[in-house]
Amino acid sequence: MAAMLVQVLEKTISQNPDDQKRALEFLEQASTNDFCTFVKELSVVLRKTELQSHVRQAAGLQLKNVLCSKDDATKETYLQRWLQLPVDVRAHVKQQVTSTLGTESFRPSIAAQCVAAIACAEIPHALWPDIISGLMQFVTNSTSSEQLKEAALETLGYICQDIDPNVLERQANEILTAIVFGMKREQAIPVRLAATNALLNSLEFTTNNFSNEPERHIIMQVVCEATQCGDALVKVAALQCLVRIMSLYYQFMESYMSAALFPISVDAMRNKASDVALQGIEFWSNVCEEEIALGLEAEEAQENGRVPEHTSRHYAKGAVSHLSPILLETMADQDDADDDDDWTPSKAAGVCIMLLAQTVGNDVIDSVLPFLAHFASPRWQYREAAIMAFGSILDGPDPAKLVPLVEQALPPLVQAMSDSNVHVRDTAAWTIGRMCEICGEVVTRPQVLQTLLPAMSASLNQEPRVATNVCWAIVSLTKAAYEQAVALGTDSSGQPDTFVLSQCFEPMIAELIKTTDRADSNQSNLRLAAFETLMELIKNSPKDCYHVVQNTTLLMLKKLEQLLDMEAHATSASDKSQLMDLQALLCATLQSVVRKMQPGDAPKVADPMMNGLLQIMDRSAGRANNVIEEALVAVSTLVEALKTDFLRYVDALRPHLLRGLSTADDTAVAIAAVGVVTDLCRALEAGVTHILDDIMGAFINAVQNPRVNPEVKVAMLGAFGDVALAIGSQFVRYQGHVVDLLNNAANAAIVQDADNVDQVDYVDKLREQCINAYTGMLQGLRDDGDSADAMQRTRQSVMPFVRQMCGLINKCCDSTPVPASDSLLTVCAGLIGDLVNIFGNEIIQAFDMTKVSSLLARGRRSRASRIKTLANWATKEVRKVAPQALAMS
Template sequence: MSELVSFLQRTISGSQSDQQAALSFLQQAAQTNFPEFVKQLSIVLSSTDVEPFVRQQSGLQLKNLLYAKDAETLQQNQKRWIDTPEDIRNTTKQNVLRTLGTETVRPSIAAQCINAIAGIELPFQQWVEVIEILMSNVTNDSSSEKLKDSSLEALGYICQDVNTSAVESKSNQILTAIVHGMRQQESSALVRLSATEAMLNALELTKNNFANTDERNVIMRVVCEATQAPDTRIRVAALQCLVRIVSLYYNHMDMYMKEALFAITVDAMKSTDNNVCLQGIEFWSNVCEEELVLACQEIEAREEGRTPNVVSRYYAKGALQHILPLLLNTLARQEEDDDEDEWVPAKASGVCIMLLAQCTQDEIVPLILPFIQQHFENPDWHFREAAIMAFGSILDGPSQEILNQLVGGAIMPLIRTLADPHMVVRDTSAWAIGRVCDSCESLVTREEVLRDLVPALFKALEQEPRVAFNACWALSSLVKAAYQISKDQGTDETGEPETYVLSPVFEEMVKRLIITTDRPDAGENNLRISGYEALMELIKNSPKDCYLHIQRTTVDVLQRLQRVLGIEDGAISTSDRSQLRDLQSLLCATLQSVLRKIKKEDAGQISDSVMSALLHIMQRCSSGHDAGGVMEDALMAVSTLIEVMGVNFAKYMEQFKPFLFHALRSHEEHQICQAAIGVISDLCHAFEDKIAPLMDDMVALLLQILQDANVKHAVKPHALGCFGDIAIALGPNYNRYLNYTVEYLMNAVNAAQITNPDDLEQVEYVESLRDNCISGFTGIVQAMRSSQEGLQQLIPVVPQMVKLIAMVAESGSLSSDDLQGTTCGLIGDLIDVLGKDIFPLLDTPAINALLQRCRRSKIQKAKALGVWASRELSHLKRQANAV
């Protein structure tokens, strides 16, 4: 132990060699004899004779041996702990528990160690007594303040980090401790604060308690009382609890809203303390978000002929006239030097007003209009900016008729504010104009408005970076509005309008945006990124009469890319190289936009230059240069060139193939690997069966991706979906790969299970897995249907396809409309290929419900596929009944 203490002391030594020696000793000790090492660490942690910082270091080492943010390391740590002899584990746990209340610093490292151990053991229903021990520490009158405080910290950590299902059975004991610590009678502000923070972490555990009126009343009482505590920290934490409660348990809030919550939160919004004020505002933002979700659910329920589970109480509408004046006054509390990343009441008020506008729609306009009119030209810039912010914040909610009236009277004065003497006002003005362009397309594209608006935005591009940033966004919104208006007026078979109102200034727009990206200060406020994004939108939303300018822009972008590549050769500092690579990424992305507009017959004139630049980039990336996301962007640009050139891209394959294969082998660089898989799909679409000579290598590389256990989850679904594109390209010749690829698709189907619907990451992964498996199977069905031999090979796979279809059907609303639609497509294909033989497998309640959902979908593609598959299934049913 003395040797361990010595090395722990050296971990914070001023000598780097001492620190290295200490770190080496600790790592070696963990590897050599893990059980003894964790026990000794826990002894040091619990020893009050040892210096406080040494105890802290021992606790930190112990926690890091048990917990890790990286999933793979965490799994290894957990296994190592479980494999540790039980007597060692028990001794370690006793020492850690004994440490509670003896530490001289906060937060408690012992509490963090308890959480790490509980996170491993509680899911296996081991060490369940720890909850009762911690509860007793809090509720025992003889416990010291420090013991109560650190025990509540431990409970809070456990509620926050340990899987809910593992501690749900202990929720009553946890709540008993927390409520005891939160009581008004608790004399220690520190204990009360820890209890309130623990309550915030425990709220998701209290589902059953909130369903019980008496228990809910107790929880709400102590939380509401805590919002009135003299200690501001406790008030803030209690208000955070209310913010969370209204999201989790909205349907139980009716009696509390009238009796307490309205008054508490309004009082908080009036506070001069930013932290208190923020929570009052956040409460009403959360109310609005819940009511917007409920409104959508109500519409869905009505369309499906059922009653929604929870209905809106329209708290936002009821509170509007009372909270809106407070929010408007708070808008004017902004400061010129507010950190853009800092969340302050003025910003929170703007968001809350946006949400209120969406909830209350036309009702907000007469209540907010006097403030806007009164302060639009106020001598105090705070109120001028607040009036513009209020105006921009309500544009998503009111009816189009009301909006047109509102914006029609304000647009010209608003344009003039782009020349306001105060930078913050100009910044907000550019943002508000972007919002106007998004919401009132027909109004901003009038000639008399554009006459003033376009020059004013050009001028704004020359102003401070944050103003120019929003001016870029406003121009993006304006070009999209102009393009949409022209499309609505009619297009030919290409889907592009001949001209639009911005055609006369299109060339000047391109020029101004390129100048903006070249500004010396374009690195500030993401201005360069915003400038290129606006340029991409301008290109994307360009009519036919601007094609000549698109061609010139393509040449300009290429020249810039080649120039940047030349500059990088001479770049010395890491910072310079990093900036140049960021610029290369932006230019590659811009190149994608212009290539999508280039006609096929013109692509050949620039394709050599394009591929030369892209191959140059890929050569550097493949040579070991740390190129960040440049390789991914270069591959995506290649994909676009393949789309434009089609099979004519074949002349570059010999040069490009090594880089594509290198990218497919870059399993650790998941975004590069994923982009390379996308290139294979694009090559299949472009080359069709001419891709066959390359397929052996490509399929082998895809299978390597699927076999590698270390490949990031996000990549594998795309590799599975790629089999469908390969199958469609090869047709019957796909049979040589059928057995290999179907095996992986079948394994994926078995793995595509949602075990925890609350785990959004898992739900998203399973959705992607199912979607790509459906795409893979669909391609295979279409490829193999054209020959009798292919059909015979297909039949054994059909049960797995139906199993996947049933999974999607049974998951109901957990599956997206897009996935449900593509699933209907596979159903239709199977019926089309196999006829009456498939009918018994597909005629199930779940699959019929899936088809019905898709027939009612608002997504046109899903609806069309649902209607088609339903019709095919009905036809089979009639045939079966006739027999």
């Protein structure tokens, strides 16, 4: 097979596509027919130094590709296939690929990737225990060639990059020994580079080494030395290590900061090479992010009366006066030809200044103020940098300190919106948006608006990138004006009678609608920004602008009708796609206007709106899922507005609703469909009964389908409660299936790793929705009245699933490994109170009262009124029937 395999591998890089195709088909077939022989032969070809480099490389690539995959399911299949090979076959392949290290003339080493792929498969199963020490010996052995050292270090880097860090903790010393040896100044540049990259990938599991001062000193010494290397690649990789070390091991850096890290990072920031400068800036951005997080941790600790686990060393505060001049000059170092999508030192410096402001607050102002003189610079780069700097420091300092600065800066900023350079205009629009967001009391002054609003209006007609930032500025301005009006007083509706933008509100809406129709509105997300701005204006409109909301609704419905007509006549896929995107945006805007409508006006637009939404969902079936999602959410808003009047649309909606609930491949659509079901149940109650068999069937199938996203299942489990509340005792026909699903979900909801935030959050939400479902079932089955006969009927109805409810409550009350969240605590307290109210003293023995007592005590101490109220009520219910069961607290 070997000779034939070589010929086939040569064809994989043939210039003839047919040869390539046949070669790849042969390799796939060979892998399927006899995987054992296939991998053995590939490893032999890879090892043969007499073969041409491209053949060996092709063999290594094929071997790597049958060992690992980016797709998790495929990766697991490949892993099991490899582990099921006979031990001697795996040993043969490992021996071949390992002995290939250092024999290749091409880089990166394909043998290193193969060794790493096998190591990542076997090390977690304790099947290749000596590979790490073997790679270390390749590096540290005085007889090893430079190529072998480089390849071994490259292999270690790949392993560290792809494997679970916990698996390698016990071998961290061997890995670091090899890396530190390879990073020494006397080693060849390729070896130092491979070692430095390997260190970057290994930092996650070297906590014990960094906790040990002598070992930490050695690591920091070789990294700092590498930052001074004359080779740019080594220098950048070493700086990347420092950036990562600062994030992972901030608490250990105090002794290195002034002597090494500060001068190294500042020198890097000043470097003319972009890759080097970016790392120097990133270092201080990371410092700021760490210190912002530590500041929040300190505040939280103070609120809870405890000492924070870690404390800030305030490096940014001490460095701000030195860093700011460098960052500001870097911000001005840009060119007209710079690509908007490229990450440049100029952009990184702007972000760093922003983070510095958030970290050090008022201390940033003095170091930035002198640079603002460049507002009037003849060079656009300095004008843009000065405006960007001003916008960047607005979030952090005390607003009282900023107000006089904003007052001074506003006139030149408004003037800058008509600057000759688009970069300046764009940044000026962004900065004004920041000012509207942070210093609303200044920009909403009538005398300011007289000049600001015309400038914004004119800028909406500028380049899409500028107009997009103007849209965001209008949103911030409108929110500021609305919040200001609300602060002055509202009636029971919560809406103010008027606000400072009332006189220009209608023209603003008209300008934005015109912007959505611009021929170039597909650039810089302008159309999306304009529609989102429309939605925010409608959402934040006072009573005296309601007529504009009504007119906008009619305009949106007319535009929707036009779009549907255009789509019906569109021929190209591109045109249809753009029209569907527009339909999604219009659906989203309709959601805003319907939410703002007075109850009496919603029925007037219901028919044309539902007609349009049904057409959208009908035409979008099987494609353009974002359109279906927005259409379903728009249906939900109409259900809320119409209440029982929506009943006449239910039958027409049913097929679209069922299709959405059965969409296993689109989480957002399925969740939107669940939302419509819950809204229908709340609005129509028993009016939904005739479609519930289909809906409940779709729910049950989806919850049991392994392909359906867990978030969808959680939403559906909670929706069972809404259905039960809507139809009351009729829910009995679904009860058996639902209780089984809830019980299975509750049993599966276990936190296996308390440090896994996503897992903890998921289990918490799953339990909360199961509790919601049980609560809805209990309350739906409960007879009206408190007579003895009524309570007896209720007990009999609830009895089939009371054991499951109590079991789930006991799990939720268990504070190990993590306590219940506030939202879970709330629903638990409510269900405990309901059960005790119905069953009295009988139910107490089903509870773990020690844990229930602790949960309710925590609820009674809560600052949140709803939690406190429910916990107090549940406590009173328990004390009525079993005062001795609940510890007083």
